[in-house]
Amino acid sequence: MDDSPADLIIDLNPLPDEIDDRLRAQLTFIAEADRLKTILRASGLAAVERRENDAEHSWHLALMVLLLAEYANEPIDVGHAMKLVIIHDMVEIYAGDSPVFDPAAVVGQVEREVAAAERLFPLLPEDQAREIRALWDEFEAAETPEARFCKGIDRLEPMLLNWLNRGGTWRMPGATESKIRGREAGVVAASTTLGKATDAIVRNGIANGWIRPDPAPGSDSDPDA
Amino acid sequence: MDDSPADLIIDLNPLPDEIDDRLRAQLTFIAEADRLKTILRASGLAAVERRENDAEHSWHLALMVLLLAEYANEPIDVGHAMKLVIIHDMVEIYAGDSPVFDPAAVVGQVEREVAAAERLFPLLPEDQAREIRALWDEFEAAETPEARFCKGIDRLEPMLLNWLNRGGTWRMPGATESKIRGREAGVVAASTTLGKATDAIVRNGIANGWIRPDPAPGSDSDPDA
Numbered sequence: 148m149d150d151s152p153a154d155l156i157i158d159l160n161p162l163p164d165e166i167d168d169r170l171r172a173q174l175t176f177i178a179e180a181d182r183l184k185t186i187l188r189a190s191g192l193a194a195v196e197r198r199e200n201d202a203e204h205s206w207h208l209a210l211m212v213l214l215l216a217e218y219a220n221e222p223i224d225v226g227h228a229m230k231l232v233i234i235h236d237m238v239e240i241y242a243g244d245s246p247v248f249d250p251a252a253v254v255g256q257v258e259r260e261v262a263a264a265e266r267l268f269p270l271l272p273e274d275q276a277r278e279i280r281a282l283w284d285e286f287e288a289a290e291t292p293e294a295r296f297c298k299g300i301d302r303l304e305p306m307l308l309n310w311l312n313r314g315g316t317w318r319m320p321g322a323t324e325s326k327i328r329g330r331e332a333g334v335v336a337a338s339t340t341l342g343k344a345t346d347a348i349v350r351n352g353i354a355n356g357w358i359r360p361d362p363a364p365g366s367d368s369d370p371d372a
Numbered sequence: 373m374d375d376s377p378a379d380l381i382i383d384l385n386p387l388p389d390e391i392d393d394r395l396r397a398q399l400t401f402i403a404e405a406d407r408l409k410t411i412l413r414a415s416g417l418a419a420v421e422r423r424e425n426d427a428e429h430s431w432h433l434a435l436m437v438l439l440l441a442e443y444a445n446e447p448i449d450v451g452h453a454m455k456l457v458i459i460h461d462m463v464e465i466y467a468g469d470s471p472v473f474d475p476a477a478v479v480g481q482v483e484r485e486v487a488a489a490e491r492l493f494p495l496l497p498e499d500q501a502r503e504i505r506a507l508w509d510e511f512e513a514a515e516t517p518e519a520r521f522c523k524g525i526d527r528l529e530p531m532l533l534n535w536l537n538r539g540g541t542w543r544m545p546g547a548t549e550s551k552i553r554g555r556e557a558g559v560v561a562a563s564t565t566l567g568k569a570t571d572a573i574v575r576n577g578i579a580n581g582w583i584r585p586d587p588a589p590g591s592d593s594d595p596d597a
């Protein structure tokens with residue numbers, strides 16, 4: 148869990164009485180959403196030297212979905228896919244980011260995120276809480292064409308940032324070629340074309356020494372040893 | 373124009389040869405988009421004390437469109453509206469933000485943004501450059517139901533942040549009640565219900581002294597004198 152105060156953002160200022168309960172609940176959620184801008188990811192930006200936050204990342208995914216939909220392995224509804232990526236990381240408002248190459252960070256991630264969903268989405272009116280929760284569940288399950296494509300784009304974006312940064316989080320202790328290839332598999336499942344481009348980028352990263360080869364099994368630097 | 377180097381972000385790292393021209397153009401544009409995360413707006417966040425950037429703002433608008441579409445004065449296609457807000461500020465990568473209450477900043481804004489559009493969108497393959505430019509033109513013209521609604525949401529988001537910040541950019545020298553009411557008109561055109569809520573928030577801001585009444589015409593503090 149993060150160390151943000153338990154109070155809601157909207158408690159900074161009580162909403163005027165004229166606003167009815169339904170819109171009041173929606174504005175409460177929209178104000179709480181401001182917190183996503185404070186959740187830092189492990190990846191750095193390409194444009195300047197600082198870490199990316201979840202709101203920026205979610206915007207970048209929506210743009211990529213719009214521009215790269217033509218490469219999806221299965222036909223997708225672009226508008227629906229954009230909804231999935233806009234919502235996909237909102238639970239991190241309370242659960243925090245879990246950097247994929249940090250074995251300690253991912254322990255208990257699912258439980259933390261489900262608890263966060265049960266705290267966050269019910270701020271909305273009941274029908275909308277169900278609708279938005281369903282979008283998050285759909286993304287997580289990756290069983291629809293849109294969710295599979297979005298999962299792949301969610302893998303591709305940090306790989307592109309790492310590669311532009313000549314390493315980025317690929318230099319983290321837990322990141323080895325096979326772990327990075329595991330991330331690449333999500334891109335391949337979304338799109339053969341984007342998977343091939345990702346493979347070219349990963350091979351380029353290996354050739355440049357930005358990606359470490361796997362340690363010999365059982366060696367001191369084997370993270371699974 | 374901003375003072376960023378003329379080079380493209382993608383020039384940080386040449387894309388591997390295996391990537392064909394079409395995808396190369398798309399990835400060039402997607403890398404350049406990283407710059408939107410560095411364009412600071414006048415508005416501050418509610419969650420922490422710093423200014424919002426355009427990528428965060430665009431994500432927040434997409435979320436608001438998704439959650440508040442039921443209040444649109446005319447039926448809208450939510451997926452299409454989300455595309456409009458994801459794209460709407462991208463020209464600011466080169467044109468910079470033009471704070472609405474700063475009379476000097478808005479001089480030449482249209483020309484700067486059109487020049488930026490002519491530099492940015494042609495990074496994409498030709499068909500997609502036309503498609504994305506058309507989304508930006510549609511948003512700017514505000515002649516479709518989706519564009520009118522998105523323009524209203526683009527007005528509402530900073531008003532909500534200002535109000536949560538107990539003033540925010542409403543305290544800027546150029547911001548007076550009538551200028552702020554002019555922004556409110558964009559929300560009313562998008563949605564009667566959201567317009568009423570905005571009116572309640574503005575009246576609350578006036579009552580709390582966060583919004584200045586208009587100066588007497590011709591007085592020293594009349595910005596139009």
Ligand SMILES: [Ca+2]
Binds near residue numbers: 460461
């Ligand atoms: Ca703008």
